[in-house]
Amino acid sequence: xxxxxxxxxxxxxxxxGALLIYVGLAWALSSAxxxxxxxxxxxxxxxxxxPNRLPGTALSLHKAGFEYQCSECHMxxxxxxxxxxxxxxxxxLAFDHGAxxxxxxxxxxxxxxxxxxxxxxxxxxxxTEHVALCASCHGVVHRDWLRGAHGRRxxxxxxxxxxxxxxxxxxxxDPHHPVFAPIAPLPPPGxxxxxxRPGLAPHGAVPHLLNTPVAPVPDTLRGPAIDPDDAxxxxxxxxxxxxxxx
Amino acid sequence: MxxxxxxxxxxxGGVAVVAGVASVAAALEPLxxxxxxxxxxxxxxSHYHEMTPDEKAAAIARLEAAxxxxxxxxxxxxxxxxxxxxxxxxxxxLGVCVGCRxxxxxxxxENNTSRAPGKQYIRVLEMNKGGIDLESANHHYDPEQVPQxxxxxxxxxxxxxxxxxxxxxxxxEATWKEPDGIVVVDYDWCIxxxxxxxxxxxxxxRFNFEKPVIKPEEINxxxxxLSNRPRPAGVMEKCTFCLHRTREGRYPACLEACPTGARAxxxxxxxxxxxxxxxxHKRVFVLKEEVGTLPNFFYxxxx
Numbered sequence: 001x002x003x004x005x006x007x008x009x010x011x012x013x014x015x016x017g018a019l020l021i022y023v024g025l026a027w028a029l030s031s032a033x034x035x036x037x038x039x040x041x042x043x044x045x046x047x048x049x050x051p052n053r054l055p056g057t058a059l060s061l062h063k064a065g066f067e068y069q070c071s072e073c074h075m076x077x078x079x080x081x082x083x084x085x086x087x088x089x090x091x092x093l094a095f096d097h098g099a100x101x102x103x104x105x106x107x108x109x110x111x112x113x114x115x116x117x118x119x120x121x122x123x124x125x126x127x128t129e130h131v132a133l134c135a136s137c138h139g140v141v142h143r144d145w146l147r148g149a150h151g152r153r154x155x156x157x158x159x160x161x162x163x164x165x166x167x168x169x170x171x172x173x174d175p176h177h178p179v180f181a182p183i184a185p186l187p188p189p190g191x192x193x194x195x196x197r198p199g200l201a202p203h204g205a206v207p208h209l210l211n212t213p214v215a216p217v218p219d220t221l222r223g224p225a226i227d228p229d230d231a232x233x234x235x236x237x238x239x240x241x242x243x244x245x246x
Numbered sequence: 247m248x249x250x251x252x253x254x255x256x257x258x259g260g261v262a263v264v265a266g267v268a269s270v271a272a273a274l275e276p277l278x279x280x281x282x283x284x285x286x287x288x289x290x291x292s293h294y295h296e297m298t299p300d301e302k303a304a305a306i307a308r309l310e311a312a313x314x315x316x317x318x319x320x321x322x323x324x325x326x327x328x329x330x331x332x333x334x335x336x337x338x339x340l341g342v343c344v345g346c347r348x349x350x351x352x353x354x355x356e357n358n359t360s361r362a363p364g365k366q367y368i369r370v371l372e373m374n375k376g377g378i379d380l381e382s383a384n385h386h387y388d389p390e391q392v393p394q395x396x397x398x399x400x401x402x403x404x405x406x407x408x409x410x411x412x413x414x415x416x417x418x419e420a421t422w423k424e425p426d427g428i429v430v431v432d433y434d435w436c437i438x439x440x441x442x443x444x445x446x447x448x449x450x451x452r453f454n455f456e457k458p459v460i461k462p463e464e465i466n467x468x469x470x471x472l473s474n475r476p477r478p479a480g481v482m483e484k485c486t487f488c489l490h491r492t493r494e495g496r497y498p499a500c501l502e503a504c505p506t507g508a509r510a511x512x513x514x515x516x517x518x519x520x521x522x523x524x525x526x527h528k529r530v531f532v533l534k535e536e537v538g539t540l541p542n543f544f545y546x547x548x549x
Binding site: 045047049051052144147148149150151152153154155156157158160161162164167172180182183184185186187188189 | 337339342344345346347348350351352355364366369385386387388389390391392393492494495496497501502503504505506507510511512513519520523524527528548
């Protein structure tokens with residue numbers, strides 16, 4: 001039978017036809033054939049990019065709907081040099097500023113200036129000047145803050161194009177217990193949300209950069225145990241060593 | 247028996263047809279994954295460096311229209327160019343970072359990375375205080391609150407190295423280093439071989455095994471051609487220091503999101519910049535200095 005026989009030519013035509021039909025079908029079916037990707041419910045993860053705390057807008061106390069200036073109560077109250085435990089007023093105030101444990105290190109001791117701060121060298125400061133208050137003791141950190149190495153910035157790094165906003169100390173540190181308050185972390189990366197599959201390492205636990213512990217190799221997969229007497233001589237120096245990590 | 251078909255010949259022909267159809271079907275199988283007829287312009291598009299301004303404008307218009315068709319969102323794709331006398335660098339204060347991962351999530355929102363599973367450019371490593379031991383680092387930590395006593399946290403992202411191994415290994419030059427120091431990817435040129443991912447000692451590159459999954463309402467419509475525009479499946483992506491923001495003078499998204507102020511960013515050529523102040527006044531170090539990548543990402547402790 002010489003090639004091409006009419007049958008094979010017919011076959012080739014049929015293949016060509018089938019190809020055309022198949023391509024057409026592939027386009028038609030493509031959208032239906034692909035299962036839609038599950039979209040991660042990112043909306044569930046609430047990310048708060050706001051500040052750590054809100055600063056006092058004024059040096060004042062709110063009680064029973066009224067606003068009081070410090071001076072209203074402190075005009076003629078005795079002032080104590082040493083720290084005390086408060087029984088009534090200010091008893092909710094958590095105070096832990098380390099060695100800086102005197103109220104009047106920061107609040108002005110003079111009853112007439114009760115609405116003001118006082119610097120380390122005794123100058124009164126209006127309550128809006130809280131950064132200068134911190135700066136009077138934390139000079140190095142304040143210098144870093146001015147030059148952008150401490151505290152948060154937002155806006156433009158290129159000052160020719162726009163302004164950058166600096167965050168004040170009291171927005172991150174409560175002046176009375178200044179350690180940065182712990183916060184809840186956002187969920188770890190690459191966790192495919194859905195029912196947990198037992199025995200499966202979380203996605204992303206690739207022991208590439210990070211040596212996350214891997215399950216030990218079961219004995220059935222190891223070779224036969226080596227009889228120490230049969231072991232080659234070069235193995236001897238390491239025999240006492242622990243098994244290497246890798 | 248010249249034109250009478252024998253039973254044997256008929257069967258032979260039939261077998262050939264069936265085999266032919268089956269093999270063609272198998273060969274065409276990948277086409278079923280396509281979402282529509284192939285876009286000739288997309289297939290013929292040249293490398294970013296070889297496109298004329300007109301071709302670039304056409305490519306941008308095509309990509310914007312594709313995003314509109316797919317997500318129903320009007321995105322804009324800008325192509326900001328590097329400026330003279332600008333070299334970007336980043337510094338991170340490990341004494342201040344608390345490991346809250348807000349940077350990673352801000353990055354995700356800014357850069358339109360896939361949400362299923364989250365392809366975050368930033369990995370935050372938790373380590374024991376006392377030394378940097380990557381072998382024992384954990385990035386799956388999930389306690390009630392951070393920081394945990396005795397731990398410190400080290401966010402790792404692209405270091406925009408001066409000797410980038412990822413660029414060296416790319417067989418098609420789909421990734422390169424820009425004059426301002428940023429290592430970028432041409433998503434339309436990348437063939438998805440993942441060599442760069444393997445070459446990176448900082449685990450900073452992410453591969454889109456499938457088309458990035460994002461809800462339309464979560465798409466950031468302000469995108470850059472070489473940074474956060476919507477990516478196809480099968481291409482590599484990475485941190486670009488948010489070049490669509492930083493080339494316009496703004497801070498990267500991760501920096502603005504950090505509640506502790508651990509992050510600093512700026513221009514190395516500007517002696518008055520924040521980054522220069524840190525390099526001059528703090529004892530900075532780079533991660534894996536011994537591999538010779540010369541990163542532009544510096545770490546320091548000062549608390």
